[in-house]
Amino acid sequence: MVVYDNVVLIGFMGSGKTSVGKVLARHLCKTFVDVDTVIEKEQNCSVSEIFADKGEEYFRSLEQKCINELTQNKGQVIATGGGLPIYSEISKKSLIIYIDADFDVILGRLPAKERAKRPLLHDESRAKGLFKERIGRYEELANFRVDANQSIPTFIHVALDYVLDQRVL
Ligand SMILES: Nc1ncnc2c1ncn2[C@@H]1O[C@H](COP(=O)(O)OP(=O)(O)OP(=O)(O)O)[C@@H](O)[C@H]1O
Numbered sequence: 001m002v003v004y005d006n007v008v009l010i011g012f013m014g015s016g017k018t019s020v021g022k023v024l025a026r027h028l029c030k031t032f033v034d035v036d037t038v039i040e041k042e043q044n045c046s047v048s049e050i051f052a053d054k055g056e057e058y059f060r061s062l063e064q065k066c067i068n069e070l071t072q073n074k075g076q077v078i079a080t081g082g083g084l085p086i087y088s089e090i091s092k093k094s095l096i097i098y099i100d101a102d103f104d105v106i107l108g109r110l111p112a113k114e115r116a117k118r119p120l121l122h123d124e125s126r127a128k129g130l131f132k133e134r135i136g137r138y139e140e141l142a143n144f145r146v147d148a149n150q151s152i153p154t155f156i157h158v159a160l161d162y163v164l165d166q167r168v169l
């Protein structure tokens with residue numbers, strides 16, 4: 001049986017990776033880490049500011065560096081940014097869970113203030129295009145997909161049961 005170092009959550013912006021990740025980590029007694037938050041702390045500015053000042057390509061290089069560093073450690077639940085699995089390699093020792101919510105559900109959950117924090121969500125039709133483009137990659141990478149269209153308490157046990165059936169350090 002494969003032994004995984006970490007649980008890594010992937011999925012589109014606003015699908016619930018951070019919210020689900022915190023609950024999963026608590027139940028599994030693991031440390032929760034959010035890649036966007038780590039980058040913001042290290043750079044001492046927001047993701048939006050990095051996009052505006054240094055560009056998307058620079059942000060992608062920070063993401064790759066960050067996920068490489070985080071996955072040197074073990075026993076964490078790691079929430080990734082929506083584009084990370086598209087542009088970065090994720091360690092093969094990660095148990096990857098796809099947090100899958102429909103585009104309209106995601107938009108309904110994000111008030112204007114939250115959308116403003118995500119530069120690639122500003123233009124709704126472009127964001128919908130990205131969503132469609134990325135689904136295939138998320139599905140291909142994931143060991144397991146969770147339908148995240150419902151409230152977290154209704155589906156968290158599905159993700160938890162799956163992880164508990166695997167060997168994660
Ligand atoms: N299953 C859910 N039911 C209702 N609201 C949810 C659910 N999952 C997440 N939310 C809400 O949707 C918003 C986005 O969730 P969250 O920040 O966890 O997504 P994310 O995937 O981490 O986003 P990003 O990758 O863009 O940072 C939050 O306001 C959160 O409270």
Ligand SMILES: O=C(O)C1=C[C@@H](O)[C@@H](O)[C@H](O)C1
Nearest residue numbers: 013036047081082083118119
């Ligand atoms: O989907 C994306 O490409 C992004 C998602 C966010 O989590 C941030 O990582 C950033 O806004 C880019």
